Amino acid sequence: MSLARQHGPAPVDRVEAAGRIDAVYRVRCAPAAIEARALAIAAEQSVEMPIGAIQDDWIRDEIVARVEDIEAEPEAKAAEAVGAAGAAQQAWRVTLSLDARTVGTEPGQLMNMLFGNSSLQPDVELIDARLPAALLDTLPGPAFGVDGLRALVGAPRRALTCTALKPQGLPPERLAALAGSFARAGIDFIKDDHGIADQAYAPFAQRVAQVQRAVTRANAETGGRSVYAPSLSGGARSLAQQLRIARDEGVRCVLACPLLIGVATFAELVRERGDLAILAHPALAGAARIAPALLLGRLVRLFGADATIFPNFGGRFSYGVDTCRAIADAARGPLGRHRATMPVPAGGMSVARVEEMLDEFGADVMLLIGGNLLEAGAAMPARAREFVERVQRASAR
Amino acid sequence: MSLARQHGPAPVDRVEAAGRIDAVYRVRCAPAAIEARALAIAAEQSVEMPIGAIQDDWIRDEIVARVEDIEAEPEAKAAEAVGAAGAAQQAWRVTLSLDARTVGTEPGQLMNMLFGNSSLQPDVELIDARLPAALLDTLPGPAFGVDGLRALVGAPRRALTCTALKPQGLPPERLAALAGSFARAGIDFIKDDHGIADQAYAPFAQRVAQVQRAVTRANAETGGRSVYAPSLSGGARSLAQQLRIARDEGVRCVLACPLLIGVATFAELVRERGDLAILAHPALAGAARIAPALLLGRLVRLFGADATIFPNFGGRFSYGVDTCRAIADAARGPLGRHRATMPVPAGGMSVARVEEMLDEFGADVMLLIGGNLLEAGAAMPARAREFVERVQRASAR
Structure with a gap:
């Protein structure tokens, strides 16, 4: 992250970056629509508002989820998808990254950021999540x-x-x-x-x-x-x-x-x-x-x-x-x-x-x-x- | 409920009957298998064990969920089912009744009895639940x-x-x-x-x-x-x-x-x-x-x-x-x-x-x-x- 990007409104620039969470979704969608759909899920899972209406560079650059990757899924894999709806459409693997500061360290908020609203959309499944080291370390994990x-x-x-x-x-x-x-x-x-x-x-x-x-x-x-x-x-x-x-x-x-x-x-x-x-x-x-x-x-x-x-x-x-x-x-x-x-x-x-x-x-x-x-x-x-x-x-x- | 049925091991017969909860599921299944599947869901959502291994009449008669009704769903209705898996198979509407004493008055346990384990089975959706008057009355409901x-x-x-x-x-x-x-x-x-x-x-x-x-x-x-x-x-x-x-x-x-x-x-x-x-x-x-x-x-x-x-x-x-x-x-x-x-x-x-x-x-x-x-x-x-x-x-x- 560049220094310029870190510069946001007070007290935002006092909150240190905590890395990014990669969330991977399986999305069923026609090929022509997948890019727009990925951007829509990125908005849904972060700011939940039209990106164009965001006035702050820092929020648009860091807090809005980024579409990191879109990959077509082999059909065999997609067919075994649990609970997948609309089997007629192609399956894609969409990787978004989320700013870990949107989570803090609270498990409920982690679930919310990973799948809160998208759980209500039938074309989306959450299939993986990779957490940055600092967040990984903060979560409790097993004591025994x-x-x-x-x-x-x-x-x-x-x-x-x-x-x-x-x-x-x-x-x-x-x-x-x-x-x-x-x-x-x-x-x-x-x-x-x-x-x-x-x-x-x-x-x-x-x-x-x-x-x-x-x-x-x-x-x-x-x-x-x-x-x-x-x-x-x-x-x-x-x-x-x-x-x-x-x-x-x-x-x-x-x-x-x-x-x-x-x-x-x-x-x-x-x-x-x-x-x-x-x-x-x-x-x-x-x-x-x-x-x-x-x-x-x-x-x-x-x-x-x-x-x-x-x-x-x-x-x-x-x-x-x-x-x-x-x-x-x-x-x-x-x-x-x-x-x-x-x-x-x-x-x-x-x-x-x-x-x-x-x-x-x-x-x-x-x-x-x-x-x-x-x-x-x-x-x-x-x-x-x-x-x-x-x-x-x-x-x- | 007959008096004979109420007679169970102490302290069971001191716990007054609280009515039955009707839980309605949409189940995708071949026609030849639906009766057995309904019984299996009844066991899953109540005692979670082979019914034949239950030695107590009272538990078998009251606590095990009862299959009250099995009805074929019109295909049009089934097609709009949210998240339905295995669309090739027929859809059925299965009504089970659960003893309200298995819930007590706790919302988490109500969700558990309605859909705890079955939520993990892809052929089942929970589509309705009707609660007996006493349970309905005990739940908090809106204050405003x-x-x-x-x-x-x-x-x-x-x-x-x-x-x-x-x-x-x-x-x-x-x-x-x-x-x-x-x-x-x-x-x-x-x-x-x-x-x-x-x-x-x-x-x-x-x-x-x-x-x-x-x-x-x-x-x-x-x-x-x-x-x-x-x-x-x-x-x-x-x-x-x-x-x-x-x-x-x-x-x-x-x-x-x-x-x-x-x-x-x-x-x-x-x-x-x-x-x-x-x-x-x-x-x-x-x-x-x-x-x-x-x-x-x-x-x-x-x-x-x-x-x-x-x-x-x-x-x-x-x-x-x-x-x-x-x-x-x-x-x-x-x-x-x-x-x-x-x-x-x-x-x-x-x-x-x-x-x-x-x-x-x-x-x-x-x-x-x-x-x-x-x-x-x-x-x-x-x-x-x-x-x-x-x-x-x-x-x-």
């Missing part, structure tokens, strides 16, 4: 991450195991009994189903107290280190209260849905969680319009999730193997100063697929299997034990 | 609503006017000067652009103080009652701080994005806003997969927005006139005990379209015009004044 979660359960190398307490509707004592069975089988992380909130039939305070005690008792019996992760829900006031209850009960890890509680609230939760690890659940991710690797991999990691749950290929959801690999890569690959976030493939997984999943993701993974354990009925403790043993064996290969 | 906003600006009958302060990048004194011009032109609501957060070049505290003073001064000069609505952003801690600053400066109305800050956090903001009215902005609405009338009309109203901004037809966004009419109807139609929420069509609107918009929406509307005023350049005050006068004239027809 892969290594911290391993340390929590005393498993330095092998893949980790996870299951879910369900169905909702069970009273606290039944959920606690179930958690006890899972812990005695040696499963590492036992999380609440994300549908379990603070319902009258299993109020948070009673449920968390009873489940945590059951897990602690089972650990004492077996010498194991299973961890219970209750699901937090509600606004900040409710989250703070639940966090306090969880901590008082000796809980070491919690589950939260960044897109349900809001990414800004999620980031505040991250700051206030003390020594609790945080698993992110993808509910309401609206991922149909934001590339899953970006949202559930990179962004959720930057916002501070220690583990990120995502719908794995071959289950109840539609993500392909490439999408899942991209999520895991985004969660674990180099990213500024940040720890790796543990990828947690899930969503209709079964014990029979343990080896296949470890072949795909390696051992820096936490496998989450829920319904497949429960449908064993009376044989559930045996199947849970089989889950644990197959992971141990497959990790040692 | 249409009548309260009218009272705030002293305009009991005519359509209201609104504009936005932009572009971001302007320092507080420039935003204040702009707000003063708008207020002197007589515009009712002057909101921050939703991209204006707490950036270093226009920090919230300085900006809000200067803009509010400029509007107050202009009102004193003209005898008008223009209202400034600053944009709130961040997590709950930041929202609470901004709310306090706004109140201290004499602000009477604020803007917030429910999908960016999280619907649960939005609902807490609603409870804590004291005597400030709240405008909802649709950023990041992911509306591609939730019907706009449901999300931006009914749900945002139930969560407590006094006015809901939506992208109007014929502007920069793609919503058709039917979609916009449905949003306005959902915002203003009968809905339990709740006040009407003011519909705010926006997104590339112009002064030339004032009469057309009033013909479409009637006078219980707030027109939001931003860029079209600013692009008049030096003639902006005259165009803002024209906006105000055309609304007055057209409302009196």
Whole structure:
């Protein structure tokens, strides 16, 4: 940036440049219209007004998003676009750069600048975002991450195991009994189903107290280190209260849905969680319009999730193997100063697929299997034990 | 519900039934598969486990979502589906009912039960939700609503006017000067652009103080009652701080994005806003997969927005006139005990379209015009004044 460009109205020229964010969109549009469309998205995602009506050079040069690149997408790639509308038109990859000063350091405002208004336009998907070093560094990122979660359960190398307490509707004592069975089988992380909130039939305070005690008792019996992760829900006031209850009960890890509680609230939760690890659940991710690797991999990691749950290929959801690999890569690959976030493939997984999943993701993974354990009925403790043993064996290969 | 069914494990039978929520989905699926698919969505959105593995009659009968209806959609209707994937397959309208006890009264958990996991499945869109009377009554709804906003600006009958302060990048004194011009032109609501957060070049505290003073001064000069609505952003801690600053400066109305800050956090903001009215902005609405009338009309109203901004037809966004009419109807139609929420069509609107918009929406509307005023350049005050006068004239027809 030239010195001349830095010169804007007070106090603007006192605000140091913070680099530029590259945001990459897939846009469906006729060839003749793509340049104008790219400029329109640049305006939409920055100043949201006619560029010609901007009187300040500094704003026009720096704050208005710049169209950095427009590239035709190979049709094969475009065809697998999630939620793409208007398949008859050609797909383009448009890279815009945004001034990082428009974001500051707040995750909600980052989402707003990346996709606030454009999320309402059906021809646009957000497929990638590259942040400048300073912004990357300022975002919280995981405090535990892969290594911290391993340390929590005393498993330095092998893949980790996870299951879910369900169905909702069970009273606290039944959920606690179930958690006890899972812990005695040696499963590492036992999380609440994300549908379990603070319902009258299993109020948070009673449920968390009873489940945590059951897990602690089972650990004492077996010498194991299973961890219970209750699901937090509600606004900040409710989250703070639940966090306090969880901590008082000796809980070491919690589950939260960044897109349900809001990414800004999620980031505040991250700051206030003390020594609790945080698993992110993808509910309401609206991922149909934001590339899953970006949202559930990179962004959720930057916002501070220690583990990120995502719908794995071959289950109840539609993500392909490439999408899942991209999520895991985004969660674990180099990213500024940040720890790796543990990828947690899930969503209709079964014990029979343990080896296949470890072949795909390696051992820096936490496998989450829920319904497949429960449908064993009376044989559930045996199947849970089989889950644990197959992971141990497959990790040692 | 029979007495036998009410008998579940303690403390379940002490939790009174709260009625059922009807959730309506558009599902793309081959005819031979739709019944199984509907049952799968019912499981996904309630217990998220194999139904056969549920041992409790009460949970299977009440908590598992019920498939109430499956109807083939006329293809014409299906074709206009927002963000629909796999257009080759037939579209179905599937109605599920959910036990309202799974929600309690928390907006985030309502979104979770309506569309948490299914939002990750590309063949499903959420198109409607009907809540039982008790739940409807418990949700906050608007405190001001249409009548309260009218009272705030002293305009009991005519359509209201609104504009936005932009572009971001302007320092507080420039935003204040702009707000003063708008207020002197007589515009009712002057909101921050939703991209204006707490950036270093226009920090919230300085900006809000200067803009509010400029509007107050202009009102004193003209005898008008223009209202400034600053944009709130961040997590709950930041929202609470901004709310306090706004109140201290004499602000009477604020803007917030429910999908960016999280619907649960939005609902807490609603409870804590004291005597400030709240405008909802649709950023990041992911509306591609939730019907706009449901999300931006009914749900945002139930969560407590006094006015809901939506992208109007014929502007920069793609919503058709039917979609916009449905949003306005959902915002203003009968809905339990709740006040009407003011519909705010926006997104590339112009002064030339004032009469057309009033013909479409009637006078219980707030027109939001931003860029079209600013692009008049030096003639902006005259165009803002024209906006105000055309609304007055057209409302009196």
